[in-house]
Amino acid sequence: MFLYLVNTVSIWLCKVGALPHSNIDHAGICPSNPSELVTRIISRLDNLPSSQDAAVQLCTGEVSFARWPCCSLMELLLRYLDVSAPPSTTVLEYLINSTIDQNEKHRLRKLVNDREACGRWLENYWPTLLTALNQFPNSKPDAATLCSLLPKIQARFYSVSSTPMTRSDELQLTVSVVQFLTQNDGKRYGLCSNYLNEIPLGTMLPCFVRSAPSFRLPDDKSAPVILVGPGTGIAPFKGFCDEMAIELHSFRRVNNHFKLRVGFSREKDQRKTYVQDLIREEGRSIPIALMEHGTHLYVCGDVNVAQGVEKAVMAAIKQHYSITEEKAEKFLLTLRDEDRYHEDLFGVLYKTTVLKSCDGNLKTEAGFRNWISSLFN
Ligand SMILES: Cc1cc2nc3c(=O)[nH]c(=O)nc-3n(C[C@H](O)[C@H](O)[C@H](O)COP(=O)(O)OP(=O)(O)OC[C@H]3O[C@@H](n4cnc5c(N)ncnc54)[C@H](O)[C@@H]3O)c2cc1C
Known part of the structure; x- marks a missing residue:
């Protein structure tokens, strides 16, 4: 070996629940975003729901967002929307419209239209949504519109390290905690591996299994x-x-x-x-x-x-x-x-x-x- x-x-x-007892080779884990990160993102958004518990209505034009459950903005950003990956071109385009600062508009347009500049930006910062919002501090995105543009958090797979022959009701995962420095020395944390590293004992974890x-x-x-x-x-x-x-x-x-x-x-x-x-x-x-x-x-x-x-x-x-x-x-x-x-x-x-x-x-x-x-x- x-x-x-x-x-x-x-x-x-x-x-917990009706999981098969054998033939489980991978566990798909559905992580949540860190609550501190989500709170900081929400503080940068405009047109927040009337109360913390109010359900957000996500729709743009004819498209309704039935794929998300009816929940609060906090829950949506915590459990369903990917805010840790670098923002997509669509999100950057939306930020152009949500800032009145001409210099910010110019820099954002460059990222959208110049692939090399965008590549350098990604390499230097590996920016999360919050990094982008901080770099363009005059942008005030509308909460519901921004959420409708964000991708879904993807489940991460982990190989099962245990065998049902010894502990049939438990699955062991061996997880490398992804923490790295970007070119400009910013700290970045892999979403799921850090989530798994930090969740308190006894937390209910949404996951599924598959065989290989x-x-x-x-x-x-x-x-x-x-x-x-x-x-x-x-x-x-x-x-x-x-x-x-x-x-x-x-x-x-x-x-x-x-x-x-x-x-x-x-x-x-x-x-x-x-x-x-x-x-x-x-x-x-x-x-x-x-x-x-x-x-x-x-x-x-x-x-x-x-x-x-x-x-x-x-x-x-x-x-x-x-x-x-x-x-x-x-x-x-x-x-x-x-x-x-x-x-x-x-x-x-x-x-x-x-x-x-x-x-x-x-x-x-x-x-x-x-x-x-x-x-x-
Ligand atoms: C079939 C399968 C089985 C797997 N089994 C395991 C397993 O048993 N154990 C395990 O630890 N992982 C396993 N993985 C990988 C795991 O699914 C995740 O991709 C990994 O944990 C990172 O996820 P994250 O959410 O923490 O990081 P993410 O939030 O996805 O971020 C990681 C991002 O950072 C980038 N990155 C930059 N620098 C680094 C760096 N130095 N190291 C890592 N990423 C960097 C990555 O390319 C990636 O884009 C498996 C993947 C597959 C497909």
Whole structure:
């Protein structure tokens, strides 16, 4: 197993209601916006409802907004509307009309019409709705109109790290808390991961589940597996290891059959090691395992790293068997056809300065091994 962590928390969800007991591989979490952020946004809006509890009427022209439940402005902005992503062009266009300041109008028009300028703005500030409102302080958007232009908060998926074989009424998630610095040193916080990191114990959490049948341990329990988990790509492998421990009747027996390789790529005081480096360092053992022992390869995490892993595996096969790139590529395709190359991908994460480094105890290989063992106690 290859691992790579940043700042990660373990979350346990207790299932309430009629959720299936098995075949749950991903949980879709519907986060809420931070209330302080919403309060600050509301303070910048015009034509607020008559009272805090009054339901907002969202409609522009003929279009009615039946997709939102009838609720107060606060609830709408807390639970349904995405205010943490950078504002869309439509919102920026609306801000042009809601400011009387000519200089602000000019700057907003530039963002709307000049893609390069807009790109630089995004790169420098990764602006939330509040950032934009603060940068154009004379804009006074109408509350209902602005809300009608905002997108819905999207649910975020998390791989389930537990197995129903041990705790059938609970789901464990392994969540990397996304906090990063923008180019101009502004702090930004990923919506859902920070929401999960901060919700008080016992909070009712809107979520749904889905299965990922192609990312399960092989039916043949004796088949060897290689698990590559950069960052929170480790998430589903915790459940895999639990399952293997049950199959083999104890984690000690898993440990006897288990080789753990750990790499750190973000620690200042350590050599940067990526999972691709670990694959390279393994030399011929990975090509032999895949080509000659029917091993299954599992890769979970960021799309870019997954591509790097594929390249590293292909290079190892090419080198060890002295074959051409085309042949190595063909072999990987066969591996996929035989359902032995499994991927569970998280999408693309941009590389920016990460605010928090990993927990001090996890900075050494020994500390990391202790942490892994503690997962099984
Ligand atoms: C199938 C699937 C399974 C997943 N499983 C897991 C899992 O088990 N554990 C887990 O932690 N995540 C998992 N993810 C990712 C997860 O769904 C979220 O995308 C992640 O938690 C960020 O969401 P957020 O709301 O906190 O951040 P958002 O509010 O969505 O903001 C993150 C934004 O910041 C950008 N960004 C800039 N710099 C960085 C940086 N340094 N790091 C990250 N983002 C940066 C991102 O590109 C993104 O646009 C999974 C995704 C998928 C699709």
